[in-house]
Amino acid sequence: MAVDIWDLEAGDVVVLISGNKAEVVAPTEDGSWFLARYLEVTDPDDAWLVGTFDAVHADEVEAVLLPVSH
Structure with a gap:
């Protein structure tokens, strides 16, 4: 089942x-x-990515974890 990115809010963590x-x-x-x-x-080898920002496409999202702020 695909993740509906319309449901994502700032602070949510995705895998x-x-x-x-x-x-x-x-x-x-x-x-x-x-x-x-x-x-x-x-x-x-991708450790440099941590902390950087990127546009993520819906097809790249596998799961949603608990939001950081909760």
Whole structure:
């Protein structure tokens, strides 16, 4: 079952298909993309991504975890 990114709010944490975890910074405005900040990465070579912001596509989201603020 796919994640409906319309339900995502700022502060929610998502797990991406890559296994990386990211916090939603700005919810979707178009139903396809949202802005997120990387919290954890699975590949040590990608450690530089932690703390950076990126646009994430709906197809990249595997699961939603508890929000950071809750």
